[in-house]
Each structure stands twice: as C-alpha cells, then as structure tokens.
Amino acid sequence: xxxxxxxxxxxxxxxxxxxxxxxxxxxxxxxxxxxxxxxxxxxxxxxxxxxxxxxxxxxxxxxxxxxxxxxxxxxxxxxxxxxxxxxxxxxxxxxxxxxxxxxxxxxxxxxxxxxxxxxxxxxxxxxxxxxxxxxxxxxxxxxxxxxxxxxxxxxxxxxxxxxxxxxxxxxxxxxxxxxxxxxxxxxxxxxxxxxxxxxxxxxxxxxxxxxxxxxxxxxxxxxxxxxxxxxxxxxxxxxxxxxxxxxxxxxxxxxxxxxxxxxxxxxxxxxxxxxxxxxxxxxxxxxxxxxxxxxxxxxxxxxxxxxxxxxxxxxxxxxxxxxxxxxxxxxxxxxxxxxxxxxxxxxxxxxxxxxxxxxxxxxxxxxxxxxxxxxxxxxxxxxxxxxxxxxxxxxxxxxxxxxxxxxxxxxxxxxxxxxxxxxxxxxxxxxxxxxxxxxxxxxxxxxxxxxxxxxxxxxxxxxxxxxxxxxxxxxxxxxxxxxxxxxxxxxxxxxxxxxxxxxxxxxxxxxxxxxxxxxxxxxxxxxxxxxxxxxxxxxxxxxxxxxxxxxxxxxxxxxxxxxxxxxxxxxxxxxxxxxxxxxxxxxx
Amino acid sequence: xxxxxxxxxxxxxxxxxxxxxxxxxxxxxxxxxxxxxxxxxxxxxxxxxxxxxxxxxxxxxxxxxxxxxxxxxxxxxxxxxxxxxxxxxxxxxxxxxxxxxxxxxxxxxxxxxxxxxxxxxxxxxxxxxxxxxxxxxxxxxxxxxxxxxxxxxxxxxxxxxxxxxxxxxxxxxxxxxxxxxxxxxxxxxxxxxxxxxxxxxxxxxxxxxxxxxxxxxxxxxxxxxxxxxxxxxxxxxxxxxxxxxxxxxxxxxxxxxxxxxxxxxxxxxxxxxxxxxxxxxxxxxxxxxx
Numbered sequence: 001x002x003x004x005x006x007x008x009x010x011x012x013x014x015x016x017x018x019x020x021x022x023x024x025x026x027x028x029x030x031x032x033x034x035x036x037x038x039x040x041x042x043x044x045x046x047x048x049x050x051x052x053x054x055x056x057x058x059x060x061x062x063x064x065x066x067x068x069x070x071x072x073x074x075x076x077x078x079x080x081x082x083x084x085x086x087x088x089x090x091x092x093x094x095x096x097x098x099x100x101x102x103x104x105x106x107x108x109x110x111x112x113x114x115x116x117x118x119x120x121x122x123x124x125x126x127x128x129x130x131x132x133x134x135x136x137x138x139x140x141x142x143x144x145x146x147x148x149x150x151x152x153x154x155x156x157x158x159x160x161x162x163x164x165x166x167x168x169x170x171x172x173x174x175x176x177x178x179x180x181x182x183x184x185x186x187x188x189x190x191x192x193x194x195x196x197x198x199x200x201x202x203x204x205x206x207x208x209x210x211x212x213x214x215x216x217x218x219x220x221x222x223x224x225x226x227x228x229x230x231x232x233x234x235x236x237x238x239x240x241x242x243x244x245x246x247x248x249x250x251x252x253x254x255x256x257x258x259x260x261x262x263x264x265x266x267x268x269x270x271x272x273x274x275x276x277x278x279x280x281x282x283x284x285x286x287x288x289x290x291x292x293x294x295x296x297x298x299x300x301x302x303x304x305x306x307x308x309x310x311x312x313x314x315x316x317x318x319x320x321x322x323x324x325x326x327x328x329x330x331x332x333x334x335x336x337x338x339x340x341x342x343x344x345x346x347x348x349x350x351x352x353x354x355x356x357x358x359x360x361x362x363x364x365x366x367x368x369x370x371x372x373x374x375x376x377x378x379x380x381x382x383x384x385x386x387x388x389x390x391x392x393x394x395x396x397x398x399x400x401x402x403x404x405x406x407x408x409x410x411x412x413x414x415x416x417x418x419x420x421x422x423x424x425x426x427x428x429x430x431x432x433x434x435x436x437x438x439x440x441x442x443x444x445x446x447x448x449x450x451x452x453x454x455x456x457x458x459x460x461x462x463x464x465x466x467x468x469x470x471x472x473x474x475x476x477x478x479x480x481x482x483x484x485x486x487x488x489x490x491x492x493x494x495x496x497x498x499x500x501x502x503x504x505x506x507x508x509x510x511x512x513x514x515x516x517x518x519x520x521x522x523x524x525x526x527x528x529x530x531x532x533x534x535x536x537x538x539x540x541x542x543x544x545x546x547x548x549x550x551x552x553x554x555x556x557x558x559x560x561x562x563x564x565x566x567x568x569x570x571x572x573x574x575x576x577x578x579x580x581x582x583x584x585x586x587x588x
Numbered sequence: 589x590x591x592x593x594x595x596x597x598x599x600x601x602x603x604x605x606x607x608x609x610x611x612x613x614x615x616x617x618x619x620x621x622x623x624x625x626x627x628x629x630x631x632x633x634x635x636x637x638x639x640x641x642x643x644x645x646x647x648x649x650x651x652x653x654x655x656x657x658x659x660x661x662x663x664x665x666x667x668x669x670x671x672x673x674x675x676x677x678x679x680x681x682x683x684x685x686x687x688x689x690x691x692x693x694x695x696x697x698x699x700x701x702x703x704x705x706x707x708x709x710x711x712x713x714x715x716x717x718x719x720x721x722x723x724x725x726x727x728x729x730x731x732x733x734x735x736x737x738x739x740x741x742x743x744x745x746x747x748x749x750x751x752x753x754x755x756x757x758x759x760x761x762x763x764x765x766x767x768x769x770x771x772x773x774x775x776x777x778x779x780x781x782x783x784x785x786x787x788x789x790x791x792x793x794x795x796x797x798x799x800x801x802x803x804x805x806x807x808x809x810x811x812x813x814x815x816x817x818x819x820x821x822x823x824x825x826x827x828x829x830x831x832x833x834x835x836x837x838x839x840x841x842x843x844x845x846x847x848x849x850x851x852x853x854x855x856x857x858x859x860x861x862x863x864x865x866x867x868x869x870x871x872x873x874x875x876x877x878x
Binding site (some may be wrong): 062131135142186301306310312419427 | 768772773
C-alpha cells in the first residue's frame with residue numbers, strides 16, 4: 001500500500017465529461033504496422049528487443065566500428081565483383097592508364113586497372129573497400145583491448161571472446177586474400193612470400209604449396225582460388241560468426257560500468273528504440289562517411305604504379321597491409337642463419353619461428369586468456385559490472401606486455417621506412433629490435449603493474465582523505481598546506497564498487513596419513529599464480545577505515561571552520577573581501 | 589616629289605640647330621658600333637679554352653677537394669686496408685663530377701655513410717671547370733647532352749612507347765632500392781637510395797652512367813642510352829600525371845597506409861564514438877535520468 005501513495009496524481013486528467021473515451025483512429029504507419037503484425041507476428045518478438053536496454057559509454061561503440069565497416073566492405077565488395085575478373089589469363093593492357101598501355105598482364109590486374117580508371121566511381125569503391133578493410137581489423141583489435149582491459153571477457157562471456165578472436169583471425173585472412181587478388185607487383189611479392197612460408201613447413205611444405213598453386217608457383221590457379229575464398233568462403237563464416245557474436249551479446253546483455261543503481265543483476269541505460277537505433281544508425285553513417293572521405297582523398301594501393309606481378313621485379317617498401325606487419329617484422333629481425341640441416345633436408349627455423357610458430361601460438365594464447373585467468377582466480381561467478389584497468393594490475397600489465405611485443409614486431413616490419421624517414425641505420429634498428437622484443441614486454445609489464453598499483457593507492461587516498469582542492473593556505477606560523485575536501489557520495493560509491501582480491505592459499509596438502517591431497521601440485525601452481533596476480537594489489541579501504549577517515553575529516557573541518565567557503569587567500573589577515581550588506585566595514 | 593621636298597625642307601630647317609651636331613654624332617656611333625658587332629670576326633675567347641678550364645678546375649680542386657681525394661685526385665687511403673678517406677678520381681669522368689658537385693653532394697661537410705643532397709656550392713661554370721680537370725685525369729663518361737635524356741624529338745606514339753618501356757625497365761632495375769614511386773628506400777648501415785621526385789633528368793642519367801655511392805653502374809652495355817632515356821621519361825611522366833587517387837601519403841606503400849588507417853580512420857571514429865556517447869538523441873538539452 002505504501003507504493004500506491006507514491007503515485008504522482010498531479011498529471012491525471014480531471015474531467016467530468018459525459019462520453020466514454022475512445023481510441024483515436026490509428027495513423028497510416030500504425031495501420032501498416034498492425035497489418036504486418038497480424039501476418040508476420042513479429043510484434044511480440046520485437047516488443048522485447050526494441051526495448052532492450054544498452055548502457056552508454058563511448059568505449060562500448062568500438063565494436064560497432066567493426067560491424068559498420070564490415071557493412072561497408074560488403075557493399076563496396078559487391079560493386080567490385082561486377083567488374084573484377086579473377087583470372088590469370090594473359091592479356092595486353094589497352095585501357096586508359098598511359099604508362100601501362102601495351103604491357104602484358106593477367107586479366108585480374110587488367111580488370112583492376114579497368115575498375116580504377118574506366119569504371120565510373122570504381123577507384124573510389126576500390127579505395128573505400130581497402131580502407132574499410134584496414135579499419136575493420138583495426139577496430140576489432142581496439143574493441144578486443146577494451147573488452148580485456150575492462151574485464152568483460154570473464155564469465156559468462158568467455159566463448160564470445162573466443163568467437164571474437166576467430167573473427168580477428170578470419171578478418172586477417174580475408175584481408176590477405178583480398179590484397180592478393182589484383183595480381184600486381186606488391187601483392188605478387190606477398191603471395192610469393194606466402195608460398196615460401198608454406199614451403200618452410202617441414203615434410204608437407206612442398207605438397208601444400210603445390211596444392212594451393214596447382215603446381216609450381218605462380219601457376220594459373222591461385223588467383224581464382226583466392227577469389228572464391230575471399231568472396232564466398234570467409235565472408236560466409238565471418239557473417240555467421242558476427243551473428244553468433246551479436247546474439248550472444250543480446251543473450252548475455254551488455255556489461256556496464258559500476259555506479260549507484262548499477263548491479264550485476266540489472267542494466268542501466270537507454271532502450272534500443274528510439275535511442276540506440278538512432279545512435280547506432282547515426283554511427284553507421286559516420287563510419288561510412290569517414291571511409292568515403294578516406295577513399296576519396298587518400299591513395300591506397302596504387303596498383304598502377306606497381307605494375308603487373310613479375311617474379312623478376314620487386315620494389316622497396318614491399319610490406320603487407322598493417323595487420324600482417326608484425327609477423328613480417330619478426331621475419332625481418334630473426335637471424336637469417338637459423339637453419340638446421342637434417343639428413344640433407346633444411347629446416348628453416350628463420351621462417352618457421354616468426355611465421356608458422358609464433359603467430360599461431362599468440363592467437364591460441366589470446367583465446368585462452370579468459371580461461372587461464374578463470375582457472376587462476378577460481379572465480380565461477382557471473383560478471384556484468386566492468387573493472388577499471390587499474391583494479392586488475394596484473395591482467396592490465398599482461399595485455400600491455402603483449403601489446404608491446406606486438407608493437408615492437410610491428411615496428412620492425414616497417415624498419416626500412418623508419419630508417420629512411422628518421423635517418424637511422426636499418427642494421428642498428430634490427431639489432432635493437434632483437435633485444436627489445438624480449439626486454440620491452442618485461443619492462444612494459446613491470447611499469448604498467450606499478451602504475452596501476454599507484455593509481456589504486458591514489459583512489460584510496462581520495463576515498464580516505466578527499467580530493468585535492470588546489471587551495472593552498474598558509475597558517476599564521478608560515479606553514480603551507482593544501483586543503484582536501486571529501487569526494488561526493490556517487491564518486492565514493494563508484495570507487496568502492498569492486499571486489500577485494502583473494503589470494504589462494506594451499507594448506508598442508510597432506511592428510512593425517514601423509515597422503516598428498518589430489519591435485520595438490522596443480523593447486524600449488526594455482527596458488528603461486530594467484531599470489532603473482534593479486535598479492536601486490538592495493539585493496540579498497542574497509543568500512544572501519546572509511547569511518548575513521550570520515551571522523552578525521554570532520555575533525556579537520558572543525559579546525560578549519562570558516563574555510564568551507566571558497567577561499568580567497570585572506571582568511572587570516574584583515575583584508576578579507578566582504579559584501580557591504582554582509583558585514584559592515586570597520587569604522588576607523 | 590612635293591612631299592619629299594617638304595620633308596627635306598623641314599629637316600633642313602633644323603640643320604643648324606644647337607643639338608644637330610650631337611644627334612649626328614650619336615647616330616654615327618650607333619651605326620658604326622652595330623656594323624662592327626655584325627661583321628667582326630667570331631669571338632674566339634667567349635668560352636675559356638680547355639687548358640684554361642682545366643687550370644681553373646685544378647685550382648678549385650686543390651682548394652675544395654684535394655683534402656680527401658689527394659692533390660692529384662689519386663685518392664687517400666686510410667690506415668685500414670681497403671678503406672679510403674676519398675676515392676681516386678682517375679677515370680670517373682666529367683659526368684661523375686657534374687653529378688656529385690651539381691647536386692651538392694660534394695664537397696662533403698663531414699665523412700659519413702653517404703653524401704646527402706644539399707645546396708650546391710659551386711656555380712655551373714666552376715663545376716664545368718672541375719669536371720674538365722677530373723676528366724683530364726683519365727678517360728671517363730662525359731656530361732650528357734640534353735638530347736641524350738629527353739624524348740622531345742620523338743613522335744607522340746614513340747613517346748608513349750618510350751614511357752611504358754621505361755616503366756618496366758624502372759620496375760626491373762630501380763624499384764628494388766628506389767621504391768615504385770621513386771620515393772627512396774633503405775640501404776645497409778644507414779645508407780639510402782634517395783628520393784627521385786625532383787631530380788633533374790641530367791643527374792639521373794649521370795647517376796646511371798657513373799653509379800655514385802652504393803648505386804650500381806648501369807653501363808651502356810647494360811642499359812642502352814635509349815633505355816636510360818626511357819627510364820627518365822617514365823619518371824617525368826609519373827611526376828606529371830595527376831594523383832588520380834588523392835594524396836599519395838608519401839608514396840611509401842603499406843606502412844604509411846597503415847599509419848593513416850589508424851590515425852585518421854580509427855582516431856577519427858573513436859572521436860565520433862565519444863561524441864555520440866556524450867550526446868543524447870533528444871534535441872532539447874534537458875537532463876535525462878538514466
């Protein structure tokens with residue numbers, strides 16, 4: 001009954017009309033909607049989902065960049081297929097680009113030039129498609145970092161994390177196959193490198209290469225094969241996985257930042273319709289717009305400058321697109337003499353390690369991250385509230401270390417461009433990278449973890465002693481001090497809305513008869529890892545500590561009474577500014 | 589006749605005027621000067637004689653080059669075997685001097701991995717003198733004539749063929765170091781293949797002939813003079829062709845493209861995301877209780 005008393009009755013119509021209220025005639029859109037609903041029955045399904053609530057934060061929209069750039073990829077890609085001819089048949093170019101007229105090339109190269117110079121809007125579409133691909137993979141990675149740094153990969157979202165990792169892998173493969181299709185000098189060099197990677201595989205290498213190329217490289221089969229992989233196979237899997245990724249997102253509900261009123265059981269935000277439909281729809285046009293501007297203004301992959309692929313030619317600055325840059329970098333810095341000759345066969349560690357071993361290993365590690373963390377913590381609870389990166393110092397530091405490894409390998413992939421643009425020696429860059437690739441991640445791990453921990457301390461300071469007001473006062477005896485004021489209740493709630501970390505401990509491990517407890521060895525490892533992960537962290541203050549600090553602050557406030565007004569620096573002298581009506585001026 | 593008489597009469601009226609003598613004198617001087625200029629024997633000494641040029645070149649060489657290349661251009665070796673402060677210039681030819689000095693690479697400011705391009709120190713006359721002196725040390729390639737590296741004289745069709753042929757020669761022989769755009773590339777130990785964007789055809793031709801620094805020497809047996817000309821024609825043609833696809837991003841290939849994808853693409857879109865998230869969909873800025 002108490003709830004009924006809270007109903008606001010001020011807006012209830014007060015009328016003493018004599019006719020009963022009737023529903024007004026439905027509008028045109030309304031009648032159309034009922035017509036459709038009576039036949040399709042979508043109303044019930046939509047009713048729930050159109051009102052689905054999503055929390056609001058800019059970092060939750062990073063995955064959307066990937067989604068919308070994928071849509072741009074589909075649209076521009078369909079346009080390109082209308083003219084592209086994925087054939088390695090030999091033709092003589094007779095199109096509009098002067099410098100290549102009369103040159104022999106494959107039909108795929110000739111049709112790429114045709115799209116670029118003789119199809120209206122073709123060059124714009126080609127460039128939009130390529131820029132969208134670059135942004136698609138980049139946004140997936142940014143999204144992945146956001147998810148990991150905020151702890152959104154924890155239960156129940158581990159499988160969605162794995163799907164995301166697969167999307168990243170497939171996006172990369174899709175990018176590589178697309179990059180290879182024009183059969184220009186740059187992409188041909190890339191395909192030649194891929195052929196080399198296949199052949200570096202022990203025992204089955206040459207068989208795999210002959211299978212892909214339909215004989216010895218380059219053959220006449222690889223472009224049509226890559227084409228069907230690029231336009232049918234991988235996009236199909238990508239679409240299915242994107243659908244699964246988003247269905248799981250709806251099923252799990254979106255994570256949210258902690259704050260007053262936000263719990264593990266609810267989602268606080270705006271409904272899909274009208275708010276998110278408008279925001280997401282608007283964002284699609286922004287993504288489309290940015291890609292269109294880039295496609296219109298910035299050259300990407302000028303195949304006409306590379307000319308057709310010819311195994312006798314190569315160009316400086318032959319790099320893969322950015323997402324393949326880091327294995328290329330590892331390949332560039334590995335000592336070239338790392339080879340073993342076994343029974344007359346050469347095992348090329350110098351190719352296998354950077355291309356065939358490290359990248360798959362990194363991908364598996366990436367996929368396992370949530371499971372490794374879950375095993376160490378033993379945490380089986382569901383998590384819908386996000387963590388600030390500083391509140392998981394070891395996890396944050398692990399990802400920063402991985403990023404550092406990636407970044408250094410990536411930079412090594414551009415070593416020649418770095419050398420000419422920064423006036424450095426390419427050899428010295430290589431020597432530096434060989435050391436930094438091992439040392440850098442360790443340093444980054446250590447710095448990040450300490451940084452996070454000091455930020456945690458800072459949060460505790462704020463909770464216990466308030467924030468720094470920036471007001472410096474000087475006491476009559478000449479002492480300077482900065483005034484602290486307590487933070488708001490909302491801010492304090494948000495800062496304390498996190499769990500205390502628990503370090504696992506193993507006790508004894510043997511029962512009375514001296515028999516070791518089952519799994520005790522793995523339990524010991526777990527305990528060690530748990531202590532590695534959590535023992536340095538700063539925990540949030542206890543209720544008792546907060547209480548004490550509160551008393552202390554009150555005491556301070558009493559001492560400084562009169563300072564609860566904005567301080568103008570004249571509290572202790574006689575030159576205090578005053579309003580005429582407040583205090584009368586002293587009469588001398 | 590009447591008209592002539594009248595004019596003569598008017599002139600004769602001024603015959604004894606105060607300025608008449610001066611005018612006659614000036615006209616006489618002008619006439620005799622012009623006649624002399626027109627009919628005098630050709631000037632033998634407008635160009636310095638080769639001997640004079642070599643002598644002047646030697647003077648300049650002693651002052652600016654001999655410190656590293658030796659007083660007779662014989663080169664100065666260092667204590668380490670096989671290394672030298674400056675190489676011998678015997679037989680490098682006038683083309684090498686015209687390239688090295690004409691692009692400002694020589695004289696070097698300090699010993700380094702590679703002599704960079706910098707503002708030219710000498711006038712063309714002085715460079716010619718230096719070239720003549722170095723050419724006198726031993727036979728070597730001469731400075732090419734403009735007709736050697738220009739396709740001016742060819743028909744429209746021949747020019748097009750020359751350009752596309754030059755493009756293929758460029759991609760086969762040059763891009764491995766100089767990049768597909770002629771934007772340059774890295775060489776071992778801090779060396780580099782320089783950017784070719786604004787290099788004069790004459791210097792490209794000389795570089796091909798003489799193989800400066802780490803560049804190989806493309807002798808006429810290797811690339812015929814016509815093939816060299818075609819390469820230069822191709823490089824000129826890609827300079828003159830508008831950038832159909834927009835800003836070239838340095839013409840460096842996928843590295844600069846990746847940089848733009850991250851900074852402009854992802855950077856711009858993250859800014860857009862922040863902007864969208866900080867705005868409500870309502871047109872009025874009333875507080876929304878979420």
